[in-house]
Amino acid sequence: MDASPVASTSETHGFQVLGAIEDRYDGMIVEADLLPSTVEEFRSRLEASILHWKAQGKKGIWLKLPLSHVDLVPTAIKAGFGYHHADPGYCMLTLWLPEVPSTLPANASHQVGVGAFLLNDAGEVLAVQEKNGPLRGTGIWKLPTGLANHGEDICAAAVREVKEETGIDAEFQEVLCFRQAHGIAHGKSDLFFVCALRALSHDITPQESEIADAKWLSLKSFREQPFFADRPLFRTMMDICAAQARGDYRGLRLCASGGDLQYQMYVGEVASDTLQDDTDTIKQPQ
Amino acid sequence: MDASPVASTSETHGFQVLGAIEDRYDGMIVEADLLPSTVEEFRSRLEASILHWKAQGKKGIWLKLPLSHVDLVPTAIKAGFGYHHADPGYCMLTLWLPEVPSTLPANASHQVGVGAFLLNDAGEVLAVQEKNGPLRGTGIWKLPTGLANHGEDICAAAVREVKEETGIDAEFQEVLCFRQAHGIAHGKSDLFFVCALRALSHDITPQESEIADAKWLSLKSFREQPFFADRPLFRTMMDICAAQARGDYRGLRLCASGGDLQYQMYVGEVASDTLQDDTDTIKQPQ
Numbered sequence: 001m002d003a004s005p006v007a008s009t010s011e012t013h014g015f016q017v018l019g020a021i022e023d024r025y026d027g028m029i030v031e032a033d034l035l036p037s038t039v040e041e042f043r044s045r046l047e048a049s050i051l052h053w054k055a056q057g058k059k060g061i062w063l064k065l066p067l068s069h070v071d072l073v074p075t076a077i078k079a080g081f082g083y084h085h086a087d088p089g090y091c092m093l094t095l096w097l098p099e100v101p102s103t104l105p106a107n108a109s110h111q112v113g114v115g116a117f118l119l120n121d122a123g124e125v126l127a128v129q130e131k132n133g134p135l136r137g138t139g140i141w142k143l144p145t146g147l148a149n150h151g152e153d154i155c156a157a158a159v160r161e162v163k164e165e166t167g168i169d170a171e172f173q174e175v176l177c178f179r180q181a182h183g184i185a186h187g188k189s190d191l192f193f194v195c196a197l198r199a200l201s202h203d204i205t206p207q208e209s210e211i212a213d214a215k216w217l218s219l220k221s222f223r224e225q226p227f228f229a230d231r232p233l234f235r236t237m238m239d240i241c242a243a244q245a246r247g248d249y250r251g252l253r254l255c256a257s258g259g260d261l262q263y264q265m266y267v268g269e270v271a272s273d274t275l276q277d278d279t280d281t282i283k284q285p286q
Numbered sequence: 287m288d289a290s291p292v293a294s295t296s297e298t299h300g301f302q303v304l305g306a307i308e309d310r311y312d313g314m315i316v317e318a319d320l321l322p323s324t325v326e327e328f329r330s331r332l333e334a335s336i337l338h339w340k341a342q343g344k345k346g347i348w349l350k351l352p353l354s355h356v357d358l359v360p361t362a363i364k365a366g367f368g369y370h371h372a373d374p375g376y377c378m379l380t381l382w383l384p385e386v387p388s389t390l391p392a393n394a395s396h397q398v399g400v401g402a403f404l405l406n407d408a409g410e411v412l413a414v415q416e417k418n419g420p421l422r423g424t425g426i427w428k429l430p431t432g433l434a435n436h437g438e439d440i441c442a443a444a445v446r447e448v449k450e451e452t453g454i455d456a457e458f459q460e461v462l463c464f465r466q467a468h469g470i471a472h473g474k475s476d477l478f479f480v481c482a483l484r485a486l487s488h489d490i491t492p493q494e495s496e497i498a499d500a501k502w503l504s505l506k507s508f509r510e511q512p513f514f515a516d517r518p519l520f521r522t523m524m525d526i527c528a529a530q531a532r533g534d535y536r537g538l539r540l541c542a543s544g545g546d547l548q549y550q551m552y553v554g555e556v557a558s559d560t561l562q563d564d565t566d567t568i569k570q571p572q
Binding site: 024025067070071073074077078082083084085086087088089090091092103105106107108109110111112132133147148149150151153154176177178179180181182183185186187188189191209233236237239240243248249250251252255262263264265266267268269270271 | 310311353356357359360363364368369370371372373374375376377378389391392393394395396397398418419420433434435436437439440462463464465466467468469471472473474475477495519522523525526529534535536537538541548549550551552553554555556557
């Protein structure tokens, strides 16, 4: 969070206001290093601090409680704070002071999954059967899939999942399409990116823990599985994959990353080479 | 979470094991409705339950504590549970029992943002100046942007942000490109989708709370802002937008949603109309 290094050391009604720094949105961030060690002192100072910040016209208060201060969580909740998010190691609580609705940003809302479409030199698709989850025991062959790890690029996640599940080395080619869905894990949303990869090895070693079987399967056999028949989502994905295999489709490729931020950008192909200074030739949207 | 409706009512060392149901991954989900009301009873029964589940070979234990049971959070943490996630209203704690590394899925890892590229009939781009954030006071004109709300489709978020920030009515056309970055808000990752929209109205009403100014600006003036000069990310985004305006670029369009899951799927254009039964003509990846 962006914050100016101005600690507040005011006193209110004889209680010392909690150590906190201002953020760029007229809010305060309580400093975890300066938290009182007893619940009773925390309760008194928190109540005094809330009055003080309210009088100052402050908006959002951020209170990050590490595991070592878990005893303070109930006190903060009873003082009006709510859960913002938690991650292994800490719990983040917030309090919105103004009468108007909160403009505090919500926590991460999406999990990111990848599916890998991978052909060998014979035009066969890399297919797996899973040991866990809703498809276990059904005999259905599917693309290797998985969730991106914390901080992992989509392109890297696709390569890693293929390697983990099948032992196949591969390199990322492009994002073919993606699907957004809601209400998935704990009510959160899900973004699933179908990625085309190029195989760099051929011999399959199925992952012991998660994969019941893995093999190269003809694309025709793969697509003709009855499971796909009444599932337009999967049918469309496979249509896209087949079109890409024919050379009839262009997805979004990786664009060089850089700048202040470490990022990966996925862009389509621009028909013309003249990217700059061509704004006189704009074609109106239809 | 998928679970079978088999409540456990065993006793261990005289203490009643907590009410819990089994999930599909050899784990247990503690039933929030059946939680003891006192911290002391919870402590005793939780310890007995952990021993019992461990002896049964259970793996991941899920403990969801609503705000009404916040007093139990410190007890659970001291019994070995860790934070999995929290949302307004509850805190989810987990305990992994086996000696092998945890395979519990992580919580949502990404926030989703949208930027809207919108031209009027004169080929001018809809541009705003923000009151808050890192660009406030800089005079830089930018595309309307914002975070998707909980459960909101990317296409809907882009239309909503444009309406909120400028009063302009618009319809979604396509996702032009997207950028993934890490370590953004609370260490989470960010997916930012640049969307092309079609304007359905012309008169601008800047949002009071967040927008300092908004206007239609020539695409040339917009792109030639010095701010973009050493920022390849933004330059590339604007190149893509300009190419789309010229008709030289195709992004990912919305594909009809449906099936068991409510979803939105974004796909590119397939060059050939023959989507099915064409797997004999596969072109090998280069």
